Amino acid sequence: MGERKKIIIDTDPGIDDAMAIFVALNSPEVDVIGLTTIYGNVYTTLATRNALHLLEIAGRTDIPVAEGTHKTILNGTKLRIADFVHGEDGLGNQNFPPPKGKPIEKSGPEFLVEQAKLFPGEITVVALGPLTNIALAVQLDPEFSKNVGQIVLLGGAFAVNGNVNPASEANIFGDPEAADIVFTCGADIIAVGINVTHQVIMTADDRDKLALSKGKLAQYLCKILGVYYSYHLDAYEIKGVYLHDPTTILAAFLPSLFTYTEGVVRVQTNGITKGLTLLYNNRKRFEEVTEWSDKPSVKVAVTVDAPAVLKLIMDRLMES
Numbered sequence: 001m002g003e004r005k006k007i008i009i010d011t012d013p014g015i016d017d018a019m020a021i022f023v024a025l026n027s028p029e030v031d032v033i034g035l036t037t038i039y040g041n042v043y044t045t046l047a048t049r050n051a052l053h054l055l056e057i058a059g060r061t062d063i064p065v066a067e068g069t070h071k072t073i074l075n076g077t078k079l080r081i082a083d084f085v086h087g088e089d090g091l092g093n094q095n096f097p098p099p100k101g102k103p104i105e106k107s108g109p110e111f112l113v114e115q116a117k118l119f120p121g122e123i124t125v126v127a128l129g130p131l132t133n134i135a136l137a138v139q140l141d142p143e144f145s146k147n148v149g150q151i152v153l154l155g156g157a158f159a160v161n162g163n164v165n166p167a168s169e170a171n172i173f174g175d176p177e178a179a180d181i182v183f184t185c186g187a188d189i190i191a192v193g194i195n196v197t198h199q200v201i202m203t204a205d206d207r208d209k210l211a212l213s214k215g216k217l218a219q220y221l222c223k224i225l226g227v228y229y230s231y232h233l234d235a236y237e238i239k240g241v242y243l244h245d246p247t248t249i250l251a252a253f254l255p256s257l258f259t260y261t262e263g264v265v266r267v268q269t270n271g272i273t274k275g276l277t278l279l280y281n282n283r284k285r286f287e288e289v290t291e292w293s294d295k296p297s298v299k300v301a302v303t304v305d306a307p308a309v310l311k312l313i314m315d316r317l318m319e320s
């Protein structure tokens with residue numbers, strides 16, 4: 001096998017973030033070289049604490065955690081936090097003791113810029129929360145979008161309803177201006193939206209299977225998953241959970257499990273459709289110059305081999 005792909009996970013842990021981080025740590029295809037933290041499912045301070053905690057659970061305290069920003073790209077401090085999805089502590093209300101480790105001195109965006117410069121074209125950034133740290137990296141270093149190998153992001157609701165409101169998906173809604181900067185920055189980007197992740201469901205039966213595994217990470221996840229299942233039953237009336245973050249992690253190193261379309265994505269930043277992601281599908285040449293004209297294209301996932309993705313996630317969590 002070739003060299004492992006270097007990935008940095010930008011994360012707001014979060015129950016499905018915990019699953020995604022564990023899947024990555026158990027995947028021979030990748031080398032997780034750092035975590036950067038962001039608000040979203042929890043505030044950034046708690047995201048950092050949870051990231052350190054999860055690495056301690058996995059026995060991987062060798063991986064650095066760089067704390068990201070506490071504010072939106074426009075310095076907004078009125079953040080939308082999804083603690084009703086993940087529990088007040090972000091990890092299923094389990095009262096875990098504080099981690100022993102500390103984040104590194106560098107900020108999340110500084111770490112992203114540094115690593116992309118150090119390994120030009122080699123780093124994949126997997127963004128699982130609002131895109132503020134990535135947008136800050138783009139602003140910090142004009143070369144970042146060229147230096148970074150690929151950005152694989154969980155965000156958007158392409159031609160389907162959102163999960164914050166009918167228009168908007170949570171990560172984009174969290175910082176739409178940052179998302180628009182990232183989508184148009186010129187980097188090689190794969191966007192995995194909830195139009196795709198809603199197809200990958202871990203049922204109650206799958207959870208029972210996970211519980212049979214003796215692996216410490218599987219056992220840990222079974223403890224924290226309760227809140228996430230209750231939320232899905234309540235909000236969607238399903239006896240299962242959407243595997244947003246773990247599905248996105250797989251897109252970073254097994255891209256052929258998905259199909260893609262390509263085009264320019266812009267983000268609505270205000271009004272009732274704030275956070276809407278709109279892909280121009282290139283099927284018409286418009287008479288006028290539009291807000292999509294002359295902007296770089298990105299790849300947007302359109303289909304997923306859901307059974308294969310679910311099996312891979314289960315296998316990698318169970319063997320742990």
Ligand SMILES: O=c1[nH]cnc2c1ncn2[C@@H]1O[C@H](CO)[C@@H](O)[C@H]1O
Nearest residue numbers: 016082085163164169170171244245
């Ligand atoms: O209803 C919701 N509101 C806010 N965040 C949510 C909701 N459902 C899931 N997520 C979280 O947002 C990302 C996917 O949009 C996932 O990280 C998921 O944990």
